[in-house]
Amino acid sequence: MSAGGILIVCSRPEVIKDLRTLMLQQGYSAAEYSLSANEARRKLDIFEPELILINSPLQDELGIDLVLDIADKTDAGIIVLSKHEHLEEMQFKLERVGALILPKPINKTILLQTSRFAVNSRKSLKGLKHQNDDLEKRINDRKIIEKAKWLLVEKMNMTEPQAHRYIQKRAMDTRVSQIKVAEEILSSY
CATH class of the missing domain: 1.10.10.10 (Winged helix-like DNA-binding domain superfamily/Winged helix DNA-binding domain)
Structure with missing residues:
Protein backbone atom coordinates (compact mmCIF):
# COMPACT_ATOMS: atom_id res chain seq x y z
CA MET A 1 0.00 0.00 0.00
CA SER A 2 1.44 3.35 -0.99
CA ALA A 3 -0.08 5.89 1.33
CA GLY A 4 0.33 9.57 2.06
CA GLY A 5 1.09 11.10 5.40
CA ILE A 6 -0.60 10.64 8.74
CA LEU A 7 -1.00 13.03 11.65
CA ILE A 8 -1.17 11.40 15.08
CA VAL A 9 -2.66 13.60 17.80
CA CYS A 10 -1.95 12.15 21.22
CA SER A 11 -0.79 13.47 24.59
CA ARG A 12 1.25 10.32 25.38
CA PRO A 13 4.66 10.11 23.64
CA GLU A 14 4.96 6.33 24.15
CA VAL A 15 1.62 5.75 22.38
CA ILE A 16 2.67 8.12 19.57
CA LYS A 17 5.85 6.09 19.09
CA ASP A 18 3.91 2.80 18.81
CA LEU A 19 1.26 4.24 16.48
CA ARG A 20 3.88 6.00 14.34
CA THR A 21 5.91 2.78 13.94
CA LEU A 22 2.78 0.78 13.08
CA MET A 23 1.56 3.28 10.48
CA LEU A 24 4.97 3.73 8.84
CA GLN A 25 5.16 -0.07 8.51
CA GLN A 26 1.81 0.10 6.68
CA GLY A 27 3.28 2.36 4.02
CA TYR A 28 2.41 5.85 5.20
CA SER A 29 5.08 8.14 3.78
CA ALA A 30 5.23 10.49 6.77
CA ALA A 31 3.97 10.25 10.31
CA GLU A 32 3.79 13.63 11.99
CA TYR A 33 2.50 14.02 15.52
CA SER A 34 1.07 16.62 17.88
CA LEU A 35 0.77 16.43 21.64
CA SER A 36 -2.28 18.73 21.82
CA ALA A 37 -5.30 19.84 19.80
CA ASN A 38 -3.92 23.37 19.38
CA GLU A 39 -0.60 22.04 18.13
CA ALA A 40 -2.50 19.79 15.68
CA ARG A 41 -4.46 22.77 14.34
CA ARG A 42 -1.20 24.65 13.69
CA LYS A 43 0.39 21.60 12.08
CA LEU A 44 -2.58 21.16 9.74
CA ASP A 45 -1.89 24.66 8.37
CA ILE A 46 1.37 23.33 6.86
CA PHE A 47 0.86 19.56 6.59
CA GLU A 48 -1.87 17.84 4.56
CA PRO A 49 -2.16 14.27 5.82
CA GLU A 50 -4.18 11.49 4.26
CA LEU A 51 -5.23 10.28 7.72
CA ILE A 52 -5.63 11.97 11.10
CA LEU A 53 -5.55 9.68 14.12
CA ILE A 54 -6.66 11.28 17.40
CA ASN A 55 -6.11 9.48 20.70
CA SER A 56 -8.65 11.05 23.04
CA PRO A 57 -8.54 12.71 25.54
CA LEU A 58 -5.88 15.25 24.63
CA GLN A 59 -3.92 17.61 26.90
CA ASP A 60 -6.11 20.60 26.13
CA GLU A 61 -9.48 19.08 25.20
CA LEU A 62 -11.39 15.85 24.68
CA GLY A 63 -10.89 15.97 20.89
CA ILE A 64 -14.46 16.67 19.78
CA ASP A 65 -13.82 20.37 19.12
CA LEU A 66 -10.66 19.53 17.17
CA VAL A 67 -12.56 17.16 14.87
CA LEU A 68 -15.38 19.65 14.37
CA ASP A 69 -12.84 22.40 13.57
CA ILE A 70 -10.86 20.39 11.02
CA ALA A 71 -13.42 18.11 9.36
CA ASP A 72 -14.46 20.65 6.69
CA LYS A 73 -10.91 21.90 6.16
CA THR A 74 -9.30 18.59 5.31
CA ASP A 75 -9.80 15.71 2.92
CA ALA A 76 -8.08 13.38 5.37
CA GLY A 77 -9.83 10.43 6.94
CA ILE A 78 -10.33 11.03 10.67
CA ILE A 79 -10.27 8.33 13.33
CA VAL A 80 -10.78 9.04 17.02
CA LEU A 81 -9.66 6.52 19.62
CA SER A 82 -11.95 6.96 22.61
CA LYS A 83 -12.27 5.70 26.15
CA HIS A 84 -15.50 3.78 26.74
CA GLU A 85 -16.92 6.52 29.00
CA HIS A 86 -16.66 9.08 26.13
CA LEU A 87 -17.65 6.73 23.30
CA GLU A 88 -21.37 7.55 23.13
CA GLU A 89 -20.79 11.33 23.33
CA MET A 90 -18.12 11.10 20.62
CA GLN A 91 -20.34 9.07 18.32
CA PHE A 92 -23.29 11.41 18.80
CA LYS A 93 -21.29 14.60 18.12
CA LEU A 94 -18.92 13.36 15.42
CA GLU A 95 -20.87 10.96 13.20
CA ARG A 96 -22.27 13.85 11.12
CA VAL A 97 -18.78 14.96 10.05
CA GLY A 98 -17.70 11.48 9.00
CA ALA A 99 -15.16 10.84 11.75
CA LEU A 100 -14.83 7.19 12.73
CA ILE A 101 -14.74 6.39 16.45
CA LEU A 102 -12.96 3.32 17.82
CA PRO A 103 -13.11 2.20 21.46
CA LYS A 104 -9.94 1.65 23.46
CA PRO A 105 -8.07 -0.61 23.91
CA ILE A 106 -7.32 -0.76 20.22
CA ASN A 107 -6.98 -3.91 18.21
CA LYS A 108 -4.20 -3.28 15.65
CA THR A 109 -5.96 -5.21 12.88
CA ILE A 110 -9.17 -3.24 13.36
CA LEU A 111 -7.22 0.03 13.49
CA LEU A 112 -5.46 -0.76 10.21
CA GLN A 113 -8.69 -1.82 8.49
CA THR A 114 -10.48 1.28 9.78
CA SER A 115 -7.58 3.45 8.59
CA ARG A 116 -7.89 2.13 5.05
CA PHE A 117 -11.67 2.53 5.18
CA ALA A 118 -11.41 6.13 6.48
CA VAL A 119 -8.93 7.14 3.77
CA ASN A 120 -10.88 5.46 0.97
CA SER A 121 -14.19 6.90 2.19
CA ARG A 122 -12.82 10.44 2.25
CA LYS A 123 -11.33 9.96 -1.23
CA SER A 124 -14.72 8.79 -2.50
CA LEU A 125 -16.46 11.74 -0.87
CA LYS A 126 -13.91 14.12 -2.35
CA GLY A 127 -14.52 12.64 -5.81
CA LEU A 128 -18.29 12.96 -5.41
CA LYS A 129 -17.92 16.53 -4.19
CA HIS A 130 -15.77 17.35 -7.21
CA GLN A 131 -18.38 15.81 -9.54
CA ASN A 132 -21.15 17.70 -7.76
Missing part, protein backbone atom coordinates in the same frame (compact mmCIF):
# COMPACT_ATOMS: atom_id res chain seq x y z
CA ASP A 133 -19.25 20.99 -8.02
CA ASP A 134 -18.64 20.36 -11.71
CA LEU A 135 -22.32 19.61 -12.36
CA GLU A 136 -23.37 22.66 -10.39
CA LYS A 137 -21.06 24.85 -12.47
CA ARG A 138 -22.35 23.35 -15.71
CA ILE A 139 -25.96 23.96 -14.62
CA ASN A 140 -25.18 27.56 -13.68
CA ASP A 141 -23.38 28.10 -16.99
CA ARG A 142 -26.36 26.62 -18.83
CA LYS A 143 -28.71 29.00 -16.98
CA ILE A 144 -26.60 32.00 -18.03
CA ILE A 145 -26.51 30.82 -21.65
CA GLU A 146 -30.29 30.29 -21.61
CA LYS A 147 -30.84 33.78 -20.18
CA ALA A 148 -28.66 35.28 -22.92
CA LYS A 149 -30.47 33.24 -25.56
CA TRP A 150 -33.89 34.43 -24.40
CA LEU A 151 -32.61 37.98 -24.20
CA LEU A 152 -31.61 37.73 -27.88
CA VAL A 153 -35.05 36.31 -28.69
CA GLU A 154 -36.70 39.24 -26.90
CA LYS A 155 -34.41 42.12 -27.90
CA MET A 156 -33.19 41.04 -31.34
CA ASN A 157 -36.37 39.27 -32.48
CA MET A 158 -34.48 36.04 -33.11
CA THR A 159 -36.00 32.60 -32.91
CA GLU A 160 -34.69 30.32 -30.20
CA PRO A 161 -32.60 28.25 -32.66
CA GLN A 162 -31.20 31.46 -34.21
CA ALA A 163 -30.21 32.80 -30.79
CA HIS A 164 -28.61 29.48 -29.89
CA ARG A 165 -26.67 29.39 -33.15
CA TYR A 166 -25.64 33.05 -32.72
CA ILE A 167 -24.07 32.29 -29.33
CA GLN A 168 -22.32 29.18 -30.70
CA LYS A 169 -20.98 30.96 -33.78
CA ARG A 170 -19.81 34.02 -31.84
CA ALA A 171 -17.99 31.75 -29.38
CA MET A 172 -16.24 29.93 -32.25
CA ASP A 173 -15.41 33.14 -34.15
CA THR A 174 -13.94 34.88 -31.10
CA ARG A 175 -12.40 31.70 -29.67
CA VAL A 176 -14.03 32.08 -26.27
CA SER A 177 -16.48 29.87 -24.42
CA GLN A 178 -20.22 30.13 -24.89
CA ILE A 179 -20.51 31.21 -21.27
CA LYS A 180 -18.24 34.22 -21.95
CA VAL A 181 -20.34 35.18 -24.98
CA ALA A 182 -23.51 34.80 -22.90
CA GLU A 183 -22.07 36.97 -20.11
CA GLU A 184 -21.13 39.66 -22.67
CA ILE A 185 -24.67 39.57 -24.09
CA LEU A 186 -26.19 39.88 -20.61
CA SER A 187 -23.89 42.77 -19.68
CA SER A 188 -24.63 44.65 -22.92
CA TYR A 189 -28.39 44.69 -22.27
Whole structure:
Protein backbone atom coordinates (compact mmCIF):
# COMPACT_ATOMS: atom_id res chain seq x y z
CA MET A 1 0.00 0.00 0.00
CA SER A 2 1.44 3.35 -0.99
CA ALA A 3 -0.08 5.89 1.33
CA GLY A 4 0.33 9.57 2.06
CA GLY A 5 1.09 11.10 5.40
CA ILE A 6 -0.60 10.64 8.74
CA LEU A 7 -1.00 13.03 11.65
CA ILE A 8 -1.17 11.40 15.08
CA VAL A 9 -2.66 13.60 17.80
CA CYS A 10 -1.95 12.15 21.22
CA SER A 11 -0.79 13.47 24.59
CA ARG A 12 1.25 10.32 25.38
CA PRO A 13 4.66 10.11 23.64
CA GLU A 14 4.96 6.33 24.15
CA VAL A 15 1.62 5.75 22.38
CA ILE A 16 2.67 8.12 19.57
CA LYS A 17 5.85 6.09 19.09
CA ASP A 18 3.91 2.80 18.81
CA LEU A 19 1.26 4.24 16.48
CA ARG A 20 3.88 6.00 14.34
CA THR A 21 5.91 2.78 13.94
CA LEU A 22 2.78 0.78 13.08
CA MET A 23 1.56 3.28 10.48
CA LEU A 24 4.97 3.73 8.84
CA GLN A 25 5.16 -0.07 8.51
CA GLN A 26 1.81 0.10 6.68
CA GLY A 27 3.28 2.36 4.02
CA TYR A 28 2.41 5.85 5.20
CA SER A 29 5.08 8.14 3.78
CA ALA A 30 5.23 10.49 6.77
CA ALA A 31 3.97 10.25 10.31
CA GLU A 32 3.79 13.63 11.99
CA TYR A 33 2.50 14.02 15.52
CA SER A 34 1.07 16.62 17.88
CA LEU A 35 0.77 16.43 21.64
CA SER A 36 -2.28 18.73 21.82
CA ALA A 37 -5.30 19.84 19.80
CA ASN A 38 -3.92 23.37 19.38
CA GLU A 39 -0.60 22.04 18.13
CA ALA A 40 -2.50 19.79 15.68
CA ARG A 41 -4.46 22.77 14.34
CA ARG A 42 -1.20 24.65 13.69
CA LYS A 43 0.39 21.60 12.08
CA LEU A 44 -2.58 21.16 9.74
CA ASP A 45 -1.89 24.66 8.37
CA ILE A 46 1.37 23.33 6.86
CA PHE A 47 0.86 19.56 6.59
CA GLU A 48 -1.87 17.84 4.56
CA PRO A 49 -2.16 14.27 5.82
CA GLU A 50 -4.18 11.49 4.26
CA LEU A 51 -5.23 10.28 7.72
CA ILE A 52 -5.63 11.97 11.10
CA LEU A 53 -5.55 9.68 14.12
CA ILE A 54 -6.66 11.28 17.40
CA ASN A 55 -6.11 9.48 20.70
CA SER A 56 -8.65 11.05 23.04
CA PRO A 57 -8.54 12.71 25.54
CA LEU A 58 -5.88 15.25 24.63
CA GLN A 59 -3.92 17.61 26.90
CA ASP A 60 -6.11 20.60 26.13
CA GLU A 61 -9.48 19.08 25.20
CA LEU A 62 -11.39 15.85 24.68
CA GLY A 63 -10.89 15.97 20.89
CA ILE A 64 -14.46 16.67 19.78
CA ASP A 65 -13.82 20.37 19.12
CA LEU A 66 -10.66 19.53 17.17
CA VAL A 67 -12.56 17.16 14.87
CA LEU A 68 -15.38 19.65 14.37
CA ASP A 69 -12.84 22.40 13.57
CA ILE A 70 -10.86 20.39 11.02
CA ALA A 71 -13.42 18.11 9.36
CA ASP A 72 -14.46 20.65 6.69
CA LYS A 73 -10.91 21.90 6.16
CA THR A 74 -9.30 18.59 5.31
CA ASP A 75 -9.80 15.71 2.92
CA ALA A 76 -8.08 13.38 5.37
CA GLY A 77 -9.83 10.43 6.94
CA ILE A 78 -10.33 11.03 10.67
CA ILE A 79 -10.27 8.33 13.33
CA VAL A 80 -10.78 9.04 17.02
CA LEU A 81 -9.66 6.52 19.62
CA SER A 82 -11.95 6.96 22.61
CA LYS A 83 -12.27 5.70 26.15
CA HIS A 84 -15.50 3.78 26.74
CA GLU A 85 -16.92 6.52 29.00
CA HIS A 86 -16.66 9.08 26.13
CA LEU A 87 -17.65 6.73 23.30
CA GLU A 88 -21.37 7.55 23.13
CA GLU A 89 -20.79 11.33 23.33
CA MET A 90 -18.12 11.10 20.62
CA GLN A 91 -20.34 9.07 18.32
CA PHE A 92 -23.29 11.41 18.80
CA LYS A 93 -21.29 14.60 18.12
CA LEU A 94 -18.92 13.36 15.42
CA GLU A 95 -20.87 10.96 13.20
CA ARG A 96 -22.27 13.85 11.12
CA VAL A 97 -18.78 14.96 10.05
CA GLY A 98 -17.70 11.48 9.00
CA ALA A 99 -15.16 10.84 11.75
CA LEU A 100 -14.83 7.19 12.73
CA ILE A 101 -14.74 6.39 16.45
CA LEU A 102 -12.96 3.32 17.82
CA PRO A 103 -13.11 2.20 21.46
CA LYS A 104 -9.94 1.65 23.46
CA PRO A 105 -8.07 -0.61 23.91
CA ILE A 106 -7.32 -0.76 20.22
CA ASN A 107 -6.98 -3.91 18.21
CA LYS A 108 -4.20 -3.28 15.65
CA THR A 109 -5.96 -5.21 12.88
CA ILE A 110 -9.17 -3.24 13.36
CA LEU A 111 -7.22 0.03 13.49
CA LEU A 112 -5.46 -0.76 10.21
CA GLN A 113 -8.69 -1.82 8.49
CA THR A 114 -10.48 1.28 9.78
CA SER A 115 -7.58 3.45 8.59
CA ARG A 116 -7.89 2.13 5.05
CA PHE A 117 -11.67 2.53 5.18
CA ALA A 118 -11.41 6.13 6.48
CA VAL A 119 -8.93 7.14 3.77
CA ASN A 120 -10.88 5.46 0.97
CA SER A 121 -14.19 6.90 2.19
CA ARG A 122 -12.82 10.44 2.25
CA LYS A 123 -11.33 9.96 -1.23
CA SER A 124 -14.72 8.79 -2.50
CA LEU A 125 -16.46 11.74 -0.87
CA LYS A 126 -13.91 14.12 -2.35
CA GLY A 127 -14.52 12.64 -5.81
CA LEU A 128 -18.29 12.96 -5.41
CA LYS A 129 -17.92 16.53 -4.19
CA HIS A 130 -15.77 17.35 -7.21
CA GLN A 131 -18.38 15.81 -9.54
CA ASN A 132 -21.15 17.70 -7.76
CA ASP A 133 -19.25 20.99 -8.02
CA ASP A 134 -18.64 20.36 -11.71
CA LEU A 135 -22.32 19.61 -12.36
CA GLU A 136 -23.37 22.66 -10.39
CA LYS A 137 -21.06 24.85 -12.47
CA ARG A 138 -22.35 23.35 -15.71
CA ILE A 139 -25.96 23.96 -14.62
CA ASN A 140 -25.18 27.56 -13.68
CA ASP A 141 -23.38 28.10 -16.99
CA ARG A 142 -26.36 26.62 -18.83
CA LYS A 143 -28.71 29.00 -16.98
CA ILE A 144 -26.60 32.00 -18.03
CA ILE A 145 -26.51 30.82 -21.65
CA GLU A 146 -30.29 30.29 -21.61
CA LYS A 147 -30.84 33.78 -20.18
CA ALA A 148 -28.66 35.28 -22.92
CA LYS A 149 -30.47 33.24 -25.56
CA TRP A 150 -33.89 34.43 -24.40
CA LEU A 151 -32.61 37.98 -24.20
CA LEU A 152 -31.61 37.73 -27.88
CA VAL A 153 -35.05 36.31 -28.69
CA GLU A 154 -36.70 39.24 -26.90
CA LYS A 155 -34.41 42.12 -27.90
CA MET A 156 -33.19 41.04 -31.34
CA ASN A 157 -36.37 39.27 -32.48
CA MET A 158 -34.48 36.04 -33.11
CA THR A 159 -36.00 32.60 -32.91
CA GLU A 160 -34.69 30.32 -30.20
CA PRO A 161 -32.60 28.25 -32.66
CA GLN A 162 -31.20 31.46 -34.21
CA ALA A 163 -30.21 32.80 -30.79
CA HIS A 164 -28.61 29.48 -29.89
CA ARG A 165 -26.67 29.39 -33.15
CA TYR A 166 -25.64 33.05 -32.72
CA ILE A 167 -24.07 32.29 -29.33
CA GLN A 168 -22.32 29.18 -30.70
CA LYS A 169 -20.98 30.96 -33.78
CA ARG A 170 -19.81 34.02 -31.84
CA ALA A 171 -17.99 31.75 -29.38
CA MET A 172 -16.24 29.93 -32.25
CA ASP A 173 -15.41 33.14 -34.15
CA THR A 174 -13.94 34.88 -31.10
CA ARG A 175 -12.40 31.70 -29.67
CA VAL A 176 -14.03 32.08 -26.27
CA SER A 177 -16.48 29.87 -24.42
CA GLN A 178 -20.22 30.13 -24.89
CA ILE A 179 -20.51 31.21 -21.27
CA LYS A 180 -18.24 34.22 -21.95
CA VAL A 181 -20.34 35.18 -24.98
CA ALA A 182 -23.51 34.80 -22.90
CA GLU A 183 -22.07 36.97 -20.11
CA GLU A 184 -21.13 39.66 -22.67
CA ILE A 185 -24.67 39.57 -24.09
CA LEU A 186 -26.19 39.88 -20.61
CA SER A 187 -23.89 42.77 -19.68
CA SER A 188 -24.63 44.65 -22.92
CA TYR A 189 -28.39 44.69 -22.27
